[in-house]
Amino acid sequence: MLNRLLVAVSKGTLRLYKYNLMAQPVAKTSLLPPGRGKKIEIRLIHEHDEITRQFPRPAAAIQARFKLGAKCLVAFKDGQFIGFLWLSLGSYQEDEVRVRYIPLPAGRTAWDFDVYVAPDFRFGLTFPRLWDEANRLLMENNILWSCSRISAFNSGSLGAHARLGSVSLGSAIFFYVSRWQITLASISPYFHLSSHSGSFPEFRLNTQGFGKIPSTPQDKSTTE
Amino acid sequence: MQYLEEVKNVLSDVLSLWERKNSLNENSALLGSLPELDSMAVVNVITALEERFGILVDDDEISAEAFETLGNLTHFVEQKLAG
Numbered sequence: 001m002l003n004r005l006l007v008a009v010s011k012g013t014l015r016l017y018k019y020n021l022m023a024q025p026v027a028k029t030s031l032l033p034p035g036r037g038k039k040i041e042i043r044l045i046h047e048h049d050e051i052t053r054q055f056p057r058p059a060a061a062i063q064a065r066f067k068l069g070a071k072c073l074v075a076f077k078d079g080q081f082i083g084f085l086w087l088s089l090g091s092y093q094e095d096e097v098r099v100r101y102i103p104l105p106a107g108r109t110a111w112d113f114d115v116y117v118a119p120d121f122r123f124g125l126t127f128p129r130l131w132d133e134a135n136r137l138l139m140e141n142n143i144l145w146s147c148s149r150i151s152a153f154n155s156g157s158l159g160a161h162a163r164l165g166s167v168s169l170g171s172a173i174f175f176y177v178s179r180w181q182i183t184l185a186s187i188s189p190y191f192h193l194s195s196h197s198g199s200f201p202e203f204r205l206n207t208q209g210f211g212k213i214p215s216t217p218q219d220k221s222t223t224e
Numbered sequence: 225m226q227y228l229e230e231v232k233n234v235l236s237d238v239l240s241l242w243e244r245k246n247s248l249n250e251n252s253a254l255l256g257s258l259p260e261l262d263s264m265a266v267v268n269v270i271t272a273l274e275e276r277f278g279i280l281v282d283d284d285e286i287s288a289e290a291f292e293t294l295g296n297l298t299h300f301v302e303q304k305l306a307g
Contacts, residue, residue: 031264033271039283117263123255123288127263156262163264 002153015176017097019149020158021187023109023207024166026138026146031128031164040126041076042133049074054081056116061095068093073133075117075126083117085130089141094149097174098181098200103147109207110138112146115157131164145207169205225250227305230276231298238272239265250295255288266291279304 006014045051047066051074055062065072065086075083091102092111103109112134117126138146150157152171170187183192183201192201228250236245239260254261261269269291270281279301290300 032267036267036283123263123266123291124286125263125267125283128267155259159259160262160264163262 013176013178015174017174018152018171019174020152020171021101021147021149021169021203021205022161022166023145023147023169023205023210024161024164025210026143027131027135027164028139030132031135032125032132037125037129037132039077040082040129042129043074043076044133044137045072045074051081055084057114064095070113071137073130073137075121075130077121077126081118082121083126083130084114085112085116085134086114087112087134087137087146089143093200097176098194098197099172099174099183100200100202101147101149102202102204103145104204104206105208108142108144109205110141110143110146112148127160145210147205147207167210170203172201172203225295225298225302227277227301228294228298231273231301232294234272234276235269235294235297238269248294250293250298252294254293254297255291261291273301277301277305 003016006016047063052059052062052072069088069090070092071087071089073085073087074081075085088111090106090111091100092113093100101111103111115127115130117124117130134146147169148161148166149172150161152158170185172183172185172187175182175184179195181192181194181200183194184190185192185201185203187203189201189203192199194200232245232248235241235248235254239258241248241258241260266286270286273279274281281304285300290296
């Protein structure tokens with residue numbers, strides 16, 4: 001809302017984004033009780049899948065994500081598109097602000113982004129079903145942690161990720177004055193000034209040495 | 225509503241509302257008003273209600289409307305009990 005206010009007042013020349021940088025352990029057990037969520041199908045799609053036309057995202061952004069090697073899990077209910085979740089098994093070039101996130105250790109830490117659930121299906125089982133399949137995919141790739149950035153103003157998402165056992169890695173503010181991006185962060189490089197898209201800070205998000213990966217729902221609560 | 229207090233207790237236990245429980249009544253808004261009640265917590269609440277009342281809730285019955293207010297949630301439980 002603060003960003004929208006700034007944009008409105010400045011006619012687009014001022015923008016502000018504040019992100020919390022998080023890491024959550026890849027859960028080895030289902031987030032849902034046995035039998036729950038079976039009516040929701042989750043499918044890993046490719047870039048030419050027709051379903052992408054129903055995504056509430058610009059087509060160019062979708063294609064760019066696939067070209068960067070991102071993976072997309074899509075949720076369906078009775079054949080209807082109801083949500084998606086994106087994963088990158090390597091670094092991630094942000095498409096909203098100028099930044100690159102580098103999850104570390106490479107090969108053991110991934111990046112998750114843009115978890116979307118259609119409005120009519122929120123507060124249902126779609127979110128945990130998406131994460132169950134995401135965790136399964138990540139485990140298949142020997143990934144132990146997944147990092148993400150969450151808007152500091154999105155208390156709902158922060159809360160949901162907390163339930164997934166997320167831990168804070170730091171925070172970053174991206175302030176735009178026309179074409180200039182000023183980055184202030186609690187982690188290195190702490191400060192960055194960018195005047196064009198080819199100039200961006202890189203945040204190395206290291207999960208090495210983080211605590212024991214929860215293997216049961218009871219264990220999970222100790223990391224929240 | 226016969227089971228209002230019991231439903232409130234289940235909700236409070238699952239969401240760890242502590243003394244905030246005392247301010248909840250039939251018309252208290254839940255979804256959107258209780259920050260603890262997100263999509264993950266909804267599943268936990270449903271499971272706890274199933275265990276407490278011996279009811280079975282189908283996936284398709286989990287709706288935002290049922291969680292709109294404490295009264296709605298209680299009414300949902302009472303309908304399930306009535307068979």
